Amino acid sequence: MNYSMQFGPLWPSIRVSLLSERKYGALINNFSQVDRVVRDLEGLCATDFIYAAQNGWLDSPAEQAGGEGPAPLSPNIKCYTFSKGDISRFSPARPDTVGTLGYYLMDAASLLPVLALNVQPGHLVLDLCAAPGGKTLALLQTGCCRHLTANDISASRIKRLHQILHSYLPRTVRNNVLVSVWDGRDWEQVEKDTFDRVLVDVPCTTDRHSVMEDDNNLFTRVRTKERKQLPVLQMQLLVAGILAVKPGGEVVYSTCSLSQLQNEYVVESAINVAETQFGIGVHVEDLSCFRRLFQDTFSFYAECRVGELVLPHLTANFGPMYFCKLCRVQ
Ligand SMILES: C[S@@+](CC[C@H](N)C(=O)[O-])C[C@H]1O[C@@H](n2cnc3c(N)ncnc32)[C@H](O)[C@@H]1O
Numbered sequence: 001m002n003y004s005m006q007f008g009p010l011w012p013s014i015r016v017s018l019l020s021e022r023k024y025g026a027l028i029n030n031f032s033q034v035d036r037v038v039r040d041l042e043g044l045c046a047t048d049f050i051y052a053a054q055n056g057w058l059d060s061p062a063e064q065a066g067g068e069g070p071a072p073l074s075p076n077i078k079c080y081t082f083s084k085g086d087i088s089r090f091s092p093a094r095p096d097t098v099g100t101l102g103y104y105l106m107d108a109a110s111l112l113p114v115l116a117l118n119v120q121p122g123h124l125v126l127d128l129c130a131a132p133g134g135k136t137l138a139l140l141q142t143g144c145c146r147h148l149t150a151n152d153i154s155a156s157r158i159k160r161l162h163q164i165l166h167s168y169l170p171r172t173v174r175n176n177v178l179v180s181v182w183d184g185r186d187w188e189q190v191e192k193d194t195f196d197r198v199l200v201d202v203p204c205t206t207d208r209h210s211v212m213e214d215d216n217n218l219f220t221r222v223r224t225k226e227r228k229q230l231p232v233l234q235m236q237l238l239v240a241g242i243l244a245v246k247p248g249g250e251v252v253y254s255t256c257s258l259s260q261l262q263n264e265y266v267v268e269s270a271i272n273v274a275e276t277q278f279g280i281g282v283h284v285e286d287l288s289c290f291r292r293l294f295q296d297t298f299s300f301y302a303e304c305r306v307g308e309l310v311l312p313h314l315t316a317n318f319g320p321m322y323f324c325k326l327c328r329v330q
Contacts, residue, residue, distance in 0.1 A: 006260055010301075010311070014258070017312035018211045018320075025049070025108025025318075026090050027134075028078040029101060029168050030141050037093075038078075044088065046080040049108060049297040050115065056296070071193055071289040074119040074142045081108050081297060084316045097170050101167050106134045109298055109321035110312040113201060113254035114138040120153040122146045123196040128241050132165040136237055140173055149195075151187070174271040181291055183294045185233070187240040196249050196296035199239035204255035204262050207320055208312070211292035231261050238270035248330045250285070253307070254323040263322040264305045271326070292323030 004011040026041055028048075029033060038048075040247060054070060058176045074323050080103070093101040114135050119125060125145045130136045131152035139148060152158050158181050165174050182190065184200075205227065214220075218227045234255070241251045253270075255262050267284070274280040284306045291300040299313035307324025 003166060003258055006258070007301075013313065014311055014320075015166060017314050017317050020199060020314060020317060021087070022107065022208060022312075023081065023087070023317045024090055024105045025026065025079040025081045025111065025136055026093075026102050026103040027106055027111065028080065028136075028139065029080070029093075030076060030102045030143065030255045031168065033096050033172065036096070038080075039159045041080040041090075041103070044082075044090075045086075046082050046088075046090070048078045049081045049294065050077055050079055050111070051058070053293045053296065058285075060073045066292060071293055072118040074117055074139070075098065075144065076142050077111060077115060077138055077140075079108050079111055080133060084296065087317075095167075098229075100170075100221060104134065104137055104164070104168065105319050107256075107318050107321065108132055109258075109318040111138055112290060112298075112308070112310065112321060113252045113323040114321070116290065116323055117195050117197050117252045118250065119144045125149070126195040126198045126244055127151065128198060128200050128239070128244070129153075130179075130199075130201055131161045133161035134288070136161060137164055137168055139199070140177070148174050149180060151176045151182050151184055153183050155180065155181050162304050173182045179189055185236040188243050190258040190265075193246050195221060195245050198241040198245045198249070198251045199254070200238050201254045202262075202266075203238050204230065206236065206260075207257050217239060231266055231299055232266055232303040234262055234266045235270050235273065239273050242270065242280060242326065242328060243278065245328050246329055249328050251282075251328070252323055253322065253326065257322065258309070258311070258320045261305060262322070263309065267304075267306050267324045276328075282326045283329065285325040287325055289321070290312055 020169045054250045093103045097281045119142045121144045127136050127150045130150035229274045299316050301309040301311050310319035310321040
C-alpha cells in the first residue's frame with residue numbers, strides 16, 4: 001500500500017519484477033586469470049556494462065560537441081551482464097589453477113554506489129557496514145585503496161566477508177585491509193576526519209528479500225520495533241560516515257530499499273544533523289549523469305529529490321538500489 005502511493009502507476013510493474021527472478025552481474029576478479037574469465041563470459045554473449053557505457057558516452061554526439069565530461073567513476077571495475085530482456089543466468093565461478101575465483105555474482109546495481117564513490121589512487125577508504133563483502137570486494141578491484149577498513153557490527157557476517165577476501169584476493173591485497181567488528185554509529189570513538197572515501201551501505205528493509213523469503217523477514221510481527229527504528233539507525237550510521245571522512249572527502253549512502261523514508265529522508269536528516277549538531281557542511285552531488293550513462297542496463301526512477309534509485313523492471317531485473325553521494329565541505 002505504501003509503495004503504491006509512493007510510485008503510483010509504476011508500482012504494478014515494480015511489484016511484479018520484485019516477485020520475479022532477479023538478474024545478476026559477474027564482477028570480474030582482477031586478481032585472477034582475467035583473459036580466460038573474460039573470454040568465457042564473452043562466449044556467453046555477456047558484456048561489460050561499465051566499459052560499454054563509458055565507450056558509448058565518449059562516442060555520443062553531446063560529448064563530441066564538448067558537452068559534460070565523463071562521470072567521475074571508481075576505475076578498473078568490470079562487470080559482465082546479459083543485455084536488457086535477456087534472462088540468461090551465469091554459472092557459479094570455478095577456481096582457477098591457483099584456487100582463485102574469476103568472478104563474483106552480485107546484483108549489478110550494487111556496483112553503482114561503489115562506482116559513485118570515485119575512489120582514486122592512494123585513497124584511504126572506510127566501508128562502514130561491509131558484510132558480507134560484495135562492495136568491499138568491488139572497492140578492492142579498483143586497485144586504488146592505499147588502505148581499506150571493512151567494518152560490520154555482526155561477527156557472523158564478518159566471517160563471510162573473510163571467506164570472500166580469501167577466495168578472491170592475494171595476500172598482498174588482503175594485507176591492506178583491516179577488518180573490524182564495531183557498532184558503526186560509534187566510529188567517531190575510533191577515528192574521525194580520516195578517510196578520503198566512506199561507503200555507508202546501511203541495513204534496510206531489503207525489499208526484494210522481504211517479498212520472497214520468510215526466513216529472517218523484517219516484516220514479521222516480532223521485528224516491528226526494529227523495522228520502525230531503521231531510519232534512525234540509518235541516519236546515525238550516515239552521520240558517523242560524515243564524521244569519519246576528511247574535509248573535502250566523499251561519502252556514498254546506499255540501501256536496497258525503495259522506501260523514501262529510508263532513502264531521501266535519511267539523507268536529508270543526516271545533512272541537517274551534521275550541520276546543526278557538528279557544524280559540518282555537506283553538499284549533495286548530482287548523480288543524474290549515472291541515469292544517462294547506465295540507461296541501457298538499468299531502469300532508473302527519475303523522481304528522487306536527492307540521489308538515484310534503480311527500479312526493478314522485468315527487462316532489467318536489478319535493484320532496488322538507492323545511492324546518494326555527499327561531499328564534506330573543506
Ligand atoms: C546491506 S548490508 C551490507 C552489505 C555489504 N555492504 C555488501 O555489499 O555485501 C548492511 C550491514 O550492516 C550491518 N549493520 C547493522 N547495524 C550496524 C551498525 N550499527 N554498525 C555497523 N554495521 C551494522 C549488518 O550487519 C549488515 O551486514
